[in-house]
Amino acid sequence: MGGRSEPVTVTERLGPARLGRLPPEVRRPAYDRAALKPGIAHIGVGAFHRCHQAEYTDDLLAKNFDHWGLVGINIRPPLLGQTLGQQDGLYTRLIRQNDEVEARVIGSIVRVVDSQESAAPALEVLSSPDIEMVTMTVTEKGYCHIPSSGALDLDHPDIVHDLADPQAPRSVPGILARALELRMASHGRPMTLLSCDNIPTNGIILRNVVRAFAERRGNGLADWIAANVAFPSAMVDRIAPATTEADVDTVEKRFGYRDSAVVVGERFRQWVVESRFAGRVPRWDRVGATFVDDVTPFEHLKMRVLNGAQTTLCYLGVLGGFEHTSDAMADPILANFVRRMLTEETLPTLMPVPGISPPAYVEQSLSRLTNTAIRHRNHQIATDGSQKIVQRLLNPIRDRLAKDGSITLLSVSVAGWMAYLIKASARFGRAWQVSDPFAEKIELIADRIGKNSKGADRIGKNSKGLVEAILAIDAIFHPALAADDAFRANVTIALDGLLSEDPIAFVRYVCSEPTDARLKRPARSA
Ligand code: CS2
Numbered sequence: 001m002g003g004r005s006e007p008v009t010v011t012e013r014l015g016p017a018r019l020g021r022l023p024p025e026v027r028r029p030a031y032d033r034a035a036l037k038p039g040i041a042h043i044g045v046g047a048f049h050r051c052h053q054a055e056y057t058d059d060l061l062a063k064n065f066d067h068w069g070l071v072g073i074n075i076r077p078p079l080l081g082q083t084l085g086q087q088d089g090l091y092t093r094l095i096r097q098n099d100e101v102e103a104r105v106i107g108s109i110v111r112v113v114d115s116q117e118s119a120a121p122a123l124e125v126l127s128s129p130d131i132e133m134v135t136m137t138v139t140e141k142g143y144c145h146i147p148s149s150g151a152l153d154l155d156h157p158d159i160v161h162d163l164a165d166p167q168a169p170r171s172v173p174g175i176l177a178r179a180l181e182l183r184m185a186s187h188g189r190p191m192t193l194l195s196c197d198n199i200p201t202n203g204i205i206l207r208n209v210v211r212a213f214a215e216r217r218g219n220g221l222a223d224w225i226a227a228n229v230a231f232p233s234a235m236v237d238r239i240a241p242a243t244t245e246a247d248v249d250t251v252e253k254r255f256g257y258r259d260s261a262v263v264v265g266e267r268f269r270q271w272v273v274e275s276r277f278a279g280r281v282p283r284w285d286r287v288g289a290t291f292v293d294d295v296t297p298f299e300h301l302k303m304r305v306l307n308g309a310q311t312t313l314c315y316l317g318v319l320g321g322f323e324h325t326s327d328a329m330a331d332p333i334l335a336n337f338v339r340r341m342l343t344e345e346t347l348p349t350l351m352p353v354p355g356i357s358p359p360a361y362v363e364q365s366l367s368r369l370t371n372t373a374i375r376h377r378n379h380q381i382a383t384d385g386s387q388k389i390v391q392r393l394l395n396p397i398r399d400r401l402a403k404d405g406s407i408t409l410l411s412v413s414v415a416g417w418m419a420y421l422i423k424a425s426a427r428f429g430r431a432w433q434v435s436d437p438f439a440e441k442i443e444l445i446a447d448r449i450g451k452n453s454k455g456a457d458r459i460g461k462n463s464k465g466l467v468e469a470i471l472a473i474d475a476i477f478h479p480a481l482a483a484d485d486a487f488r489a490n491v492t493i494a495l496d497g498l499l500s501e502d503p504i505a506f507v508r509y510v511c512s513e514p515t516d517a518r519l520k521r522p523a524r525s526a
Pocket of ligand 1: 236380388
């Protein structure tokens with residue numbers, strides 16, 4: 001006995017008390033947080049929001065244009081109210097560019113409510129007269145729409161639930177419709193619902209799903225929404241992967257405080273918003289956002305080039321054994337493939353973009369993806385691919401086919417998505433775990449076709465059957481596209497190659513000659 005117990009050193013947590021004692025290299029909110037009033041709500045307070053809209057709002061507050069703070073609402077895991085609450089909404093945003101680290105504490109979030117168990121906390125915020133602007137990042141599948149058509153999926157279990165019990169909604173369309181109904185019935189103030197997710201014409205999709213839901217309520221809500229609610233479209237951009245324990249540790253080691261809500265992003269950021277608002281508008285355009293009449297050219301550029309490259313690299317990357325985007329980009333075969341895909345097939349589908357040169361944008365995007373300090377896992381990007389490939393790959397393919405252009409390389413990427421899900425099936429010994437609303441369906445297809453092919457080892461030889469069955473999923477593949485002979489043939493050859501022992505060798509082979517000469521385009525049927 002007699003030993004002395006070691007003193008336990010507990011690193012102090014980030015919070016208002018710590019703000020005055022941050023190391024000088026950590027930038028802090030340059031405004032009086034106590035004067036902030038809740039004015040903006042955001043649904044989905046994940047890494048992306050904390051690295052993007054919340055930072056723009058922090059910039060705006062520092063310039064004293066507005067005094068509206070953000071109220072964050074999480075309707076899906078994780079619980080954040082406590083994590084951010086114990087830090088009074090403060091968190092560190094790190095910019096990482098290879099060896100550089102730049103830290104800044106963001107103060108624009110005044111409160112976070114968890115609304116996973118019940119919609120009540122979300123509804124209370126969203127129906128408050130203080131809130132006239134709601135931004136959201138709820139992921140592609142959060143809109144409960146059919147990816148290939150954009151219509152509300154009336155068979156979606158959450159929509160079925162919410163239409164039966166509209167006062168206790170679970171889905172985003174159901175929660176928004178209920179909040180608007182409460183506004184209509186109380187103060188009647190207008191509102192802007194600003195989608196910040198990577199779906200094409202996100203404002204139109206959001207308006208469609210909310211309106212379709214409201215019409216079924218049949219109490220004048222749809223008309224009230226048409227007169228009082230704006231749904232601008234927006235393009236948002238900054239690569240901000242899910243935070244890891246290592247990120248939290250980095251802050252603790254470098255700056256000497258504990259912050260459980262750290263986010264890490266790249267330096268690049270962009271936000272283009274359609275100027276179509278109702279109610280008060282935070283002037284994000286004064287701090288770097290662009291308000292425009294039409295977002296479409298920006299949205300095509302970003303989703304087809306940057307997101308298209310990420311999606312391609314994630315599937316081919318996993319198949320080739322690479323963990324992060326930057327690892328895949330470090331592979332000369334994959335980097336060459338993605339550059340050729342973007343330049344030869346994607347670029348010609350883009351419309352002129354005000355102030356941006358698309359070829360320069362391609363180079364800039366590829367260079368962003370080489371940033372080794374951004375640990376963006378290929379499996380993270382691969383998540384929910386069925387909700388992403390329409391805007392990233394299939395829409396450019398349809399545009400190419402309409403102009404009789406080659407689609408060989410884009411088809412390899414589509415086949416990459418298929419191979420990724422097929423290899424996650426039992427037939428392939430569950431090569432990895434996947435998360436995609438269509439994973440089960442593809443597993444059933446792999447199982448059925450696999451049986452017909454007499455054993456798991458032969459599944460790759462039945463790519464034609466696999467492709468036919470997968471292309472028949474019309475919620476993803478528009479029937480006209482699924483019926484296109486060139487598309488079917490290209491995807492089949494690519495899937496065969498990607499399910500082989502050496503998928504990267506196949507990618508090299510595809511790139512080894514002019515694309516049209518390699519994967520043959522069958523004659524179009526009349
Ligand atoms: C990524 C995006 O996970 C994904 O789907 O492609 O989150 C991407 O990093 C952002 O859109 C970049 O702005």
